[in-house]
Amino acid sequence: MIIDCHTHLIAFEGTAQQRAARLLYFADKLGIDVVCLSLGSSLVCQPTPEEVAEANDFVLDAAGHNPGRIIGFCYVSPAHPEVSLAEMERCVAQGPMRGLKAWVCRRCTDPGMDPICQYAAELEVPLLQHTWRKTVGQMEHESRPSDLAELAARHPHANFLMAHCGGQWEHGINCVPDLPNVFLDLAGGDPERGQTEKAVAVVGAERVVYGSDAGGRSFASQLAKVTGADIPEADKRLILGENIRRLLKL
Amino acid sequence: MRIDCNANLGPFPFRRLAITDAADLLAEMDEMEVEQAWVGSLESVLHLDPAAANDALFEALDGHRERLLPQPTLNLACCGWERELERCVSEHGARMVRLYPNYHGYGLDDSRVGELAKVATPCQVAVAICTRVFDERSHPPCCSVPPVDLEPLSELTVAWPACRFVVYNALIGEALALADTFQTASNLWLEISHLEGAGVLGMASEQVGVQSLLWGTYTPVFYPEAAALKLVEADLTPSQLAAISAANAQAVLQDY
Numbered sequence A: 001m002i003i004d005c006h007t008h009l010i011a012f013e014g015t016a017q018q019r020a021a022r023l024l025y026f027a028d029k030l031g032i033d034v035v036c037l038s039l040g041s042s043l044v045c046q047p048t049p050e051e052v053a054e055a056n057d058f059v060l061d062a063a064g065h066n067p068g069r070i071i072g073f074c075y076v077s078p079a080h081p082e083v084s085l086a087e088m089e090r091c092v093a094q095g096p097m098r099g100l101k102a103w104v105c106r107r108c109t110d111p112g113m114d115p116i117c118q119y120a121a122e123l124e125v126p127l128l129q130h131t132w133r134k135t136v137g138q139m140e141h142e143s144r145p146s147d148l149a150e151l152a153a154r155h156p157h158a159n160f161l162m163a164h165c166g167g168q169w170e171h172g173i174n175c176v177p178d179l180p181n182v183f184l185d186l187a188g189g190d191p192e193r194g195q196t197e198k199a200v201a202v203v204g205a206e207r208v209v210y211g212s213d214a215g216g217r218s219f220a221s222q223l224a225k226v227t228g229a230d231i232p233e234a235d236k237r238l239i240l241g242e243n244i245r246r247l248l249k250l
Numbered sequence B: 001m002r003i004d005c006n007a008n009l010g011p012f013p014f015r016r017l018a019i020t021d022a023a024d025l026l027a028e029m030d031e032m033e034v035e036q037a038w039v040g041s042l043e044s045v046l047h048l049d050p051a052a053a054n055d056a057l058f059e060a061l062d063g064h065r066e067r068l069l070p071q072p073t074l075n076l077a078c079c080g081w082e083r084e085l086e087r088c089v090s091e092h093g094a095r096m097v098r099l100y101p102n103y104h105g106y107g108l109d110d111s112r113v114g115e116l117a118k119v120a121t122p123c124q125v126a127v128a129i130c131t132r133v134f135d136e137r138s139h140p141p142c143c144s145v146p147p148v149d150l151e152p153l154s155e156l157t158v159a160w161p162a163c164r165f166v167v168y169n170a171l172i173g174e175a176l177a178l179a180d181t182f183q184t185a186s187n188l189w190l191e192i193s194h195l196e197g198a199g200v201l202g203m204a205s206e207q208v209g210v211q212s213l214l215w216g217t218y219t220p221v222f223y224p225e226a227a228a229l230k231l232v233e234a235d236l237t238p239s240q241l242a243a244i245s246a247a248n249a250q251a252v253l254q255d256y
Helices: A016-029 A049-064 A081-093 A113-123 A145-154 A169-174 A195-203 A219-227 A233-248 B022-031 B051-061 B081-090 B111-123 B153-159 B172-177 B179-184 B200-212 B225-233 B238-253
Strands: A003-007 A034-037 A070-075 A099-102 A127-129 A160-162 A182-185 B003-009 B036-041 B068-071 B096-099 B126-130 B165-168 B188-191
Touching: A003 A016, A003 A233, A016 A034, A016 A049, A016 A219, A016 B225, A034 A049, A034 A233, A049 A070, A049 A081, A070 A081, A081 A113, A099 A113, A113 A127, A113 A145, A145 A160, A145 A182, A169 A195, A182 A195, A182 A233, A195 A219, A195 A233, A219 A233, A219 B225, B003 B022, B003 B051, B003 B238, B022 B036, B022 B068, B036 B051, B036 B096, B051 B068, B051 B081, B068 B096, B081 B111, B096 B111, B111 B126, B111 B153, B153 B165, B153 B179, B172 B179, B172 B200, B179 B188, B179 B200, B188 B200, B200 B225, B200 B238, B225 B238
Parallel strands: A003 A034, A034 A070, A070 A099, A099 A127, A127 A160, A160 A182, B003 B036, B036 B068, B096 B126, B126 B165, B165 B188
Antiparallel strands: none
């Protein structure tokens, strides 16, 4: 089974259901069984409480019409921790979502992340945290992989997915070898050869997960990071689905 | 049949790579069912005078020229590039050259690009323009190089209608900004290794034009499976698949 831990509907047009249909259409072409979906219809760097809820409603709509194919991740904002906790209650504790997603409204070292991580540990759901270290300059409040390492050390009972392997993946991977609660999400960068091999070598195949960042990225290019990697077939199976299935308790 | 228009050999300045010689590249091509590859020199990117790197490329491909076509590098900012072009063509039978304008310090609006087009045309040499070498966000701080501004290609393709240009390593947004030019210019092609988005080759076929697209892997910097799976992911007819996989590449070098 192939599970994509990192997709969005932003690159498509139409209703949540129409966009989900397009996303799954391309996923089907490459044999991807399940996608984890987060954020809403568009990217907003500083979402209001209403926009956070709207984004989650959009994902709930898409997932609700595709049971077994789409797993929702609840959008949380450390700028609005109380709202985020309420959304976690609504969408995860009382709803079908199985993970959390945080983007760039605050660096993930922000104190506003602490109640979110504590509740995530209680709910036993992972947090997919955007990270990207950039030579050309960060977005305002954009987290670096070292920020996630700091957050994960602060919350050893919560599990974290380091999105994009930190962007500069050599650096991101090297930030977390001693943090067993951090999993490396391969999604979103170019399919540079060596990324997956490095991730497996440093943290072990049990802590690496396949993600694409589709529809902005190709499922194809991101899947190739696993299928084309020079690693054992058993490791590929872990990365393509078994690890995230274990993490999401599917 | 597949022709990989974007294969590479030689040391990469920024990372050790799994494939460094022709034998390994050929083995990978067999595995990926690639019949022919156009091969550039990665080490030439940071050379002021790429002649020695070109020689290393020619030597590496020696004995394999039926499957591996060399794409030597020209640095138009280094005196003597005309002589190097002549040498690559007459001594080594090169049919294409690669440019790395932003690594070598000039833009596509530089008069030397037009001068190259003027002399490349009678030599029947296609000109490959590398938009980037890798993601700018991951460049070393000492070597932060922006992508090439491709906009002057609109004028270049008109000014030099008999010269054949290929854009390498461009993002989908950069390609779409030139969509009208790709649609109208019969002397301009787009290599696909850096195009991203779900089903991106279907979208590029519609907006850039299927006749413009060349299949390229950017091996060994990229996993070559990425380009192969893009063909599976996209909505393409059999004739479109054939065009992108090989026929368009053959057209670049045909009757030229």
